[in-house]
Amino acid sequence: MIxxxxxxxxxLLSHTIAVLSGLAVIAVLYPLVxxxxxxxxxxxxxxxxxxxxxxxxxxxxxxxxxxxxGIGPDIxxxxxxxxxxxxxxxxxxxxxxxxASEYRARGLGRAISFTADVLTGVPSIIxxxxxxxxxxxxxxxxxxxxxxxxxxxxxxxxxxxxxxxxEGLRVVPNSVRExxxxxxxxxxxxxxxxxxxxxxxxxxxxxxxxxxxxAGEAAPLLFTALGSNLYPTGLGHPIGALPLLIxxxxxxxxxxxxxxxWGATLFLLxxxxxxxxxxxxxxxxxxxxxxxx
Amino acid sequence: MLGGDKIRTEHxxxxxxPKPAISDVTLGFAEHAVxxxxxxxxxxxxxxxxxxxxxxETVPRTRVEGQVVLDGEDIYQLDPVRVRRRVGMVFQxxxxxxxxxxxxNVSAALRFNGRPSREETDRQVVRSLQQAALWDEVKDRxxxxxxxxxxxxxxRLCIARALAAEPEVLLMDEPCSALDPIATAxxxxxxxxxxxxxxxxxxxxxxxxxxRVADNTAFMYIGKLIExxxxxxxxxxxxxxxxxxxITGRFG
Numbered sequence: 116m117i118x119x120x121x122x123x124x125x126x127l128l129s130h131t132i133a134v135l136s137g138l139a140v141i142a143v144l145y146p147l148v149x150x151x152x153x154x155x156x157x158x159x160x161x162x163x164x165x166x167x168x169x170x171x172x173x174x175x176x177x178x179x180x181x182x183x184x185g186i187g188p189d190i191x192x193x194x195x196x197x198x199x200x201x202x203x204x205x206x207x208x209x210x211x212x213x214x215a216s217e218y219r220a221r222g223l224g225r226a227i228s229f230t231a232d233v234l235t236g237v238p239s240i241i242x243x244x245x246x247x248x249x250x251x252x253x254x255x256x257x258x259x260x261x262x263x264x265x266x267x268x269x270x271x272x273x274x275x276x277x278x279x280x281x282e283g284l285r286v287v288p289n290s291v292r293e294x295x296x297x298x299x300x301x302x303x304x305x306x307x308x309x310x311x312x313x314x315x316x317x318x319x320x321x322x323x324x325x326x327x328x329x330a331g332e333a334a335p336l337l338f339t340a341l342g343s344n345l346y347p348t349g350l351g352h353p354i355g356a357l358p359l360l361i362x363x364x365x366x367x368x369x370x371x372x373x374x375x376x377w378g379a380t381l382f383l384l385x386x387x388x389x390x391x392x393x394x395x396x397x398x399x400x401x402x403x404x405x406x407x408x
Numbered sequence: 409m410l411g412g413d414k415i416r417t418e419h420x421x422x423x424x425x426p427k428p429a430i431s432d433v434t435l436g437f438a439e440h441a442v443x444x445x446x447x448x449x450x451x452x453x454x455x456x457x458x459x460x461x462x463x464x465e466t467v468p469r470t471r472v473e474g475q476v477v478l479d480g481e482d483i484y485q486l487d488p489v490r491v492r493r494r495v496g497m498v499f500q501x502x503x504x505x506x507x508x509x510x511x512x513n514v515s516a517a518l519r520f521n522g523r524p525s526r527e528e529t530d531r532q533v534v535r536s537l538q539q540a541a542l543w544d545e546v547k548d549r550x551x552x553x554x555x556x557x558x559x560x561x562x563x564r565l566c567i568a569r570a571l572a573a574e575p576e577v578l579l580m581d582e583p584c585s586a587l588d589p590i591a592t593a594x595x596x597x598x599x600x601x602x603x604x605x606x607x608x609x610x611x612x613x614x615x616x617x618x619x620r621v622a623d624n625t626a627f628m629y630i631g632k633l634i635e636x637x638x639x640x641x642x643x644x645x646x647x648x649x650x651x652x653x654x655i656t657g658r659f660g
Contacts (some may be wrong), residue, residue: 133538167603169547290499290503291503291505291506292466293463293466293503294468294499294503294504294505294566295505295520295567296463296492297461297463297492297496297497297499297570298492298493298516298517298520298521298569298570298573299489299491299492299493299494299517299521299573300489300498300516300517300520300521301489304520305520308520309505309516309520312507313505313506313507315507368527391520401633
């Protein structure tokens with residue numbers, strides 16, 4: 116019977132789609148799970164030694180000693196680089212987004228959004244190479260330093276901050292702006308202290324997203340921060356960073372350095388995971404307290 | 409009419425892009441009175457009152473010709489921020505600041521426009537909420553989020569917020585259109601009381617509401633002022649046939 120055939124075919128199709136979707140889910144989850152698993156197996160051993168967080172990275176194994184020690188300088192280095200990068204990209208990104216969204220009368224706003232979109236797509240190694248190229252010509256003494264490393268990371272963070280802040284501002288209803296202006300509140304006060312505050316959860320999301328992205332970048336730091344096995348003594352010198360340490364030590368022929376690379380990988384993964392979860396909770400709480408979305 | 413005109417328009421024409429939304433409107437609003445502007449949708453009544461506090465120009469590609477005279481001065485020669493502190497506005501949909509508490513909503517104008525002392529702010533918040541007939545309902549939860557209030561309460565909060573800025577003129581753009589009949593009745597009661605201290609101008613698409621609250625009523629149609637006079641005269645003895653057709657429900 117035709118009726119039966121149709122029914123059976125529909126059922127078969129439905130099952131096929133369900134199975135395919137299930138396989139797709141596995142394909143998506145498999146890399147994540149296997150990375151975390153591998154990092155735990157290979158890096159868990161070193162991560163849970165107390166000196167891992169404070170000691171300097173190990174030298175290559177010699178006949179006399181073969182230690183696996185720590186990633187202290189690289190943790191500090193990553194924090195410093197992210198600090199510099201955030202110090203640049205948060206104010207610049209937020210102000211650019213405000214201009215694009217709140218003062219868009221001159222068509223320049225659209226240009227800002229477009230530029231941010233294009234910048235997001237520029238390979239991060241090019242950011243590093245460009246900044247290196249500029250500094251090595253004009254300020255060669257600090258071409259390899261925390262300054263250039265922070266600048267390279269800020270070039271990655273700024274477009275993310277711009278786009279998420281812009282989206283956040285756009286979602287704030289126009290009635291809020293009208294209410295503020297109609298009270299005789301000046302435009303800049305209304306923008307910074309009422310509209311931007313209403314968009315704060317989105318801004319915070321953007322900043323954290325950008326930080327997480329930048330914290331894992333090695334490519335832009337290869338030419339700029341350069342990497343260092345010692346605790347930083349100043350911002351004008353080469354400085355270590357977790358992704359750089361992973362990059363260099365993962366290629367090392369010495370087993371102790373490879374182990375440290377795995378430990379650093381696990382640490383970076385956990386860090387990003389924790390920042391992600393904590394920020395979601397904070398943003399959720401912020402949004403709830405504001406009584407909105 | 410009662411007293412002199414607090415605010416008046418002189419040959420006022422307002423554009424959205426190249427198209428005028430109102431043209432050549434000359435109209436005076438009496439001090440300490442309620443004036444209503446009625447007319448069918450799209451007749452320009454909202455545009456007209458948005459010109460009275462220079463909110464019209466906050467929309468891109470808009471422009472105004474003619475004058476709006478407040479106490480003898482053309483407001484288009486003054487700083488728009490100062491104009492808006494003297495001419496407050498309540499919008500069609502309640503628009504409290506969702507990120508702020510009830511207290512911070514009412515005190516917004518004070519806090520953002522100056523540096524008042526805590527006592528001064530407290531006093532003003534209580535006074536404004538009392539004027540807006542909301543104090544008794546919120547006095548125990550003044551720090552609760554503004555969005556925890558009902559729609560009608562939110563609109564009275566917006567009225568309190570506008571009053572706290574101590575305006576001389578209060579503009580109301582269909583303040584009851586999003587509210588139920590009970591909340592509407594409360595706000596109408598309030599409007600009648602507010603004219604003792606303020607000059608009130610209300611836009612409404614509801615003719616009965618105009619008849620209930622307004623001392624004077626203007627009827628607008630397709631961007632033009634058709635007729636203006638004491639409310640009773642306009643509703644009972646309209647001079648223009650268009651007015652008569654509208655109030656008897658033959659169109660609009």
